[in-house]
Amino acid sequence: MSNQSTDILIIGSGPGGSTTAHLLAERGREVLMVEDGLNLPLDSCKPFSVDEMVQKYRAGGLNPALGTGKVAFVEGRVVGGGSEINSGLYHRTPPELLERWKKDFLFDPGDLTPHFEYNERGLEVQLSPVETPLASRKLMHGATALGWRAMEVPRWFSYHNGEGKRNSMSRTYVPRALAAGARLQANTRVSRLRREGSAWVALTSTGEIRANHVFVSCGAIQTPLLLRRSGITKCVGDSLALHPTVKVVALFPEEVNNETLGVPVHQVKEFSPRISFGCSIASPPHLALALSDHANFGPLVQQNWRHMAIYYAMITGPNTGTIRAVGGSLADPVIRYEPGAEDWRDLATGMRHLSRLLLAGGATRLYPCVAGLNPIDDESQLSTIPGMLPPARANAMTIHLFSSCPTGEAQQRCAADSWGCVHGAPNLHIADASLIPTSMGVNPQGTVMALAHRNALNFLGDLS
Amino acid sequence: MPGLFENTVSALCYDIARSQSFDAAPYNDVTAFVLGQWGRMPRFLAWPLRFATIFFACSTLPGGLYHRLPYERRAMVIESWRLSSIGPFRDLIRFYRSLALMGLYSREGAVR
Numbered sequence: 001m002s003n004q005s006t007d008i009l010i011i012g013s014g015p016g017g018s019t020t021a022h023l024l025a026e027r028g029r030e031v032l033m034v035e036d037g038l039n040l041p042l043d044s045c046k047p048f049s050v051d052e053m054v055q056k057y058r059a060g061g062l063n064p065a066l067g068t069g070k071v072a073f074v075e076g077r078v079v080g081g082g083s084e085i086n087s088g089l090y091h092r093t094p095p096e097l098l099e100r101w102k103k104d105f106l107f108d109p110g111d112l113t114p115h116f117e118y119n120e121r122g123l124e125v126q127l128s129p130v131e132t133p134l135a136s137r138k139l140m141h142g143a144t145a146l147g148w149r150a151m152e153v154p155r156w157f158s159y160h161n162g163e164g165k166r167n168s169m170s171r172t173y174v175p176r177a178l179a180a181g182a183r184l185q186a187n188t189r190v191s192r193l194r195r196e197g198s199a200w201v202a203l204t205s206t207g208e209i210r211a212n213h214v215f216v217s218c219g220a221i222q223t224p225l226l227l228r229r230s231g232i233t234k235c236v237g238d239s240l241a242l243h244p245t246v247k248v249v250a251l252f253p254e255e256v257n258n259e260t261l262g263v264p265v266h267q268v269k270e271f272s273p274r275i276s277f278g279c280s281i282a283s284p285p286h287l288a289l290a291l292s293d294h295a296n297f298g299p300l301v302q303q304n305w306r307h308m309a310i311y312y313a314m315i316t317g318p319n320t321g322t323i324r325a326v327g328g329s330l331a332d333p334v335i336r337y338e339p340g341a342e343d344w345r346d347l348a349t350g351m352r353h354l355s356r357l358l359l360a361g362g363a364t365r366l367y368p369c370v371a372g373l374n375p376i377d378d379e380s381q382l383s384t385i386p387g388m389l390p391p392a393r394a395n396a397m398t399i400h401l402f403s404s405c406p407t408g409e410a411q412q413r414c415a416a417d418s419w420g421c422v423h424g425a426p427n428l429h430i431a432d433a434s435l436i437p438t439s440m441g442v443n444p445q446g447t448v449m450a451l452a453h454r455n456a457l458n459f460l461g462d463l464s
Numbered sequence: 465m466p467g468l469f470e471n472t473v474s475a476l477c478y479d480i481a482r483s484q485s486f487d488a489a490p491y492n493d494v495t496a497f498v499l500g501q502w503g504r505m506p507r508f509l510a511w512p513l514r515f516a517t518i519f520f521a522c523s524t525l526p527g528g529l530y531h532r533l534p535y536e537r538r539a540m541v542i543e544s545w546r547l548s549s550i551g552p553f554r555d556l557i558r559f560y561r562s563l564a565l566m567g568l569y570s571r572e573g574a575v576r
Contacts, residue, residue, distance in 0.1 A: 050566050054500065059505055063508075083477070283569075284570075285570045287569075288565040289565050292562065297487055301569065301575065302574075332507055332509075392551055
């Protein structure tokens with residue numbers, strides 16, 4: 001065991017932590033970044049594979065939020081955090097959300113444009129310069145046929161010789177932070193923080209770290225968990241929001257899938273922000289999993305996987321859940337999230353709209369990923385999807401988690417002030433998705449990084 | 465030396481592979497993946513799952529422990545648990561089925 005000290009300790013190396021770390025280090029501050037997971041290159045394994053689950057997902061990707069209808073979710077646990085395992089899709093914060101945050105949370109971030117632009121340059125956010133996958137374009141075909149609003153979503157990808165590579169944190173901001181003198185300590189879990197005088201002391205698996213300032217950037221689950229273990233509980237872990245999502249597998253007459261399909265890039269926003277549609281990873285293992293409630297799915301996947309893709313309907317669930325630590329020595333949080341009747345109705349509506357969209361896009365057969373629902377061959381069968389999905393059989397999941405430590409001046413509902421400083425805890429900051437006040441309806445990484453950039457500049461006194 | 469839990473998981477993986485018409489045994493890699501994932505799970509879920517698996521293994525007594533039954537009988541047991549009206553029974557089979565499928569369909573040559 002060893003003891004260390006630093007001016008600034010950043011716990012977590014995901015998009016919020018890495019954005020903060022490289023900015024502070026490049027301004028000459030002493031920065032130590034610690035990460036629970038390993039320091040692995042982006043290409044240490046095939047994306048979205050079982051090897052990635054083993055190497056880079058917390059708990060191997062086996063994390064259900066407990067409730068009547070379980071919602072499965074995944075978190076990254078590796079240097080770079082969620083940016084190493086997500087789809088790389090980028091959205092700026094929708095303006096209507098900013099208005100809502102101002103009113104309900106007394107959180108006015110001001111003009112975020114320069115912060116978006118900074119990260120968009122840093123990560124080369126762009127539309128695909130190469131032809132997008134046919135499975136993805138099928139969404140556009142369907143939307144065009146129905147007159148629905150759809151878009152190609154930009155990604156933080158760089159392209160060489162027609163091949164795209166994700167500009168995750170391990171390829172961008174982490175190396176920039178290290179080049180500017182920051183230190184990185186991987187495979188180090190912080191179990192607790194305690195205050196000593198004006199400093200903070202982090203208890204880690206390898207010893208204690210004393211710091212003048214601490215940024216907690218462990219994500220929407222681990223950040224409130226660490227704060228609660230440290231005795232900081234006010235509005236912490238009480239308002240977890242997420243995007244409950246259900247899936248449909250579509251079969252097309254032509255080949256839409258191949259070994260290099262990767263992440264499709266189109267989303268349909270006709271019913272946004274309440275319901276959004278997109279295309280998901282559709283490798284054979286994911287197809288087998290998605291179809292496993294249907295009869296004879298084995299031969300179906302083995303013979304037809306090139307003609308199949310997985311699509312999702314994602315809702316902006318208005319409900320919130322809780323995150324609690326179980327026992328002193330146990331590291332795992334208990335997460336409770338209970339989608340309400342309205343959510344299950346929205347998911348059913350989403351599944352019906354998505355099915356209609358895919359049929360309009362040329363699908364000849366649809367397989368709803370809900371136990372007990374039969375395949376759908378035409379619009380007349382859409383009525384077989386019930387008005388409310390059965391919670392125990394809906395196979396709901398999410399990859400977007402936020403709002404567990406909301407930011408704002410409304411102290412009765414916010415864990416941190418408008419600059420990410422934890423209320424009542426001087427020099428303790430949060431920089432990750434847990435700050436986002438509400439469910440977003442879009443991929444949150446762009447917002448996480450913009451807020452981290454804004455708050456880090458404010459910390460440095462450089463915010464104009 | 466593998467115990468009842470490991471033997472049961474192994475038998476489940478082989479049975480799920482066979483139900484998918486896979487013909488590329490041994491599936492020890494799939495079993496190792498599933499057991500490894502169990503080891504990575506949050507402990508407050510992993511231990512109840514272990515007990516549930518042992519209960520599943522013993523549910524076929526006095527005819528014999530699950531992994532010692534002939535394949536046809538085991539396939540019937542899996543199917544009855546998969547379609548059970550008892551949620552935790554369904555969840556147990558769903559858990560093993562999901563992981564085994566991920567492992568099986570990730571193998572070289574699993575699909576054409």
